[in-house]
Amino acid sequence: MRVYLDNNATTIVDPHVFEEMEPYFVQKYGNPNSLHSFASETHPALKVAMEKIYAGIHAPKEDSVVITSCATESNNWVLKSIYFEQILTGKKNHIVVSEVEHPSIIATAKWIESMGAKVTYLPINHEGLIEAEKLREVITDKTALVSIMWANNETGAIFPVYEIGEICAEFGVPFHTDAVQAIGKVPVDVQALNVDYLTFSAHKFHGPKGVGALYIKKGRELTPCFHGGSQMGGYRSGTLNVPGIVGMGKAMEAAVDALDFEMTEVRELRDMLEDALLEIPDTFVVTPRNKRTPNTILISFRGIEGESMLWDLNRAGIAASTGSACASEDLEANSVMEAIGAAEDLAHTAVRFSLSRYTTEEEIEYTIEVVKKAVERLRGISSSYAYAPEGHESGLDAHH
């Protein structure tokens, strides 16, 4: 059996989405901006898709939802344009991000920092949550942008974007949120909160890879990042990704339709998995369930290094994820675990399971069985549970 529980990394494309995209590769392949029937036959589907995308986040028509290639592009665009317009010109000198943003925000913020601007990395608390009031202490009259994600990719923690939006409005500072992990998991309505920029990406909600978007509120227009043939109203040049846009439209519609299912059925399966895993001794979950997206668990198994757990899961056909040292090239401990200040010995033990509306009860039962076996085997190997003769002073506690 193969079980895919890494849906915060990417998702299966909904077959209905794929079906809608299919005609726009071989049959209707025209460039929408040309002057002939090959171009115009793409227009109806593009219009429908854009309407679905607007509807999905409840964006008013006067605002812009600019299609990009991915969330990384959207995030880079916001931060860098703010840098070029506000900071390089000397009007402002500061931005605020959370310390657990996606690398496309953190790395861009670090670049801006290297160019001489100030960056505040807002900390999370022991539950993995942002405290909105903390923002008041760091915003200055020179703050050009606040960028805080809607939901965290590692823990699923939902950040208080409504309160953050209000504080930003109070100080007159533009607010950007990376909503990549929010679409299809919690209601996203850009009119229900004060938000100026919002990023999302189709492949996180059963759409295709290679297509993302940036919502831009009217009056907050950005300098383009891609100059060229003036597509997307001149905000983002580049030939329109017709099948991608069509796919994202359909995927957005399906995600919004499935939102209730996600918040009930998917949540139930997630809770079933979580309950069973927490029955295993010495297991820990940080963020409370009701403050998380309904599909995500980040759980620590004491004494088992994250990559080892993935190894055993993968042998049994189960896909999960870890930000732990050994599984990534940079050899850093899970940044969220570090930020939470989890017990040091747990920093390398976190494993993330992320479900989707395609996850079945049978798959969860199988996963529970496999995880229990893996824990038994790996704790059998682990030095954390190893025998020591009487009087042996453990040398495994200190840093080396």
Next chain:
Amino acid sequence: MGFDSLIGGTIWDEYSNKVTELMNNPKNMGEITEEQAEAMGAKLIVADFGAESCGDAVRLYWAVDPKTDVILESKFKSFGCGTAIASSDTMAELCKGKTVDEAVKITNIDVEKAMRDEPDTPAVPPQKMHCSVMAYDVIKKAAAQYKGVDMDSFEEDIIVCECARVSLSTLREVIRLNDLTTVEQITDYTKAGAFCKSCIKPGGHEEKDIYLVDLLEEYEKEKMAAAATIGNESGGAGSFKEMTIVQKIKAVDKVIDENIRQMLIMDGGDMEILDIKENGEHIDIYIRYLGACSGCASSSTGTLFAIENILKEKLDPNIRVLPI
């Protein structure tokens, strides 16, 4: 950059089959209890290295025959990723049947080589080399415990790059002999910094006392100081020429001892001075390579130029070195 760096891949694909097998079924995983050691007539040694908070930790058990110092049985328990477990297992295997003194000589490179499927294909990707270092460190810890000495006493030199086992003195010499100015050059010459990259500069996986960037800076400062005092030293050249032949041989030998010989020995070679003759304006030093140096391609190119340059610099600019 380039093709291989663009799509990336899963690090698991770079593990050898042996690493995979050992992760799935570690052979020497387990414990030795006091009772079991006693039954073998052996002394039980339990040594720990690493920490869970750092991402990997290992506990090594030895049953050592107190009469012969032979390790009769060797087992491990490990917190870590697949390569850490496989390295620990291989390390425990390599210890078996060896005396404690022999076991101390096992290096992380031996552990890594023992896990290779093909002699020339690394068993683990570069960023996983540090896992085998831990396996090596715990042996020293166990041996130190058995002998009742300090662990550092087994290390004759400070190791700057643990993955490739390159010592401080080697790095200092190679940098000076070849006039290296970048980390990439150091890596090309010595392999230091090619693996987990912790030794390059602060901020890597492991915290170090000294980094490659520090060594480059140290050399840079030294060169600047030397340039400042160059006028004072220029008188030295004439004095070499005026020495007797015995004095000349002694002076050359001293320079070679201080600057070159250790490097050659580390590569399993050596050299000797055969004769020194004045040839017009030149002073020709005839040498013979010994051991691994004879027949080494670099003995007539890189190494030779390095020897000649250092003798020119220290003794007389008219020196020529001629290998026989």
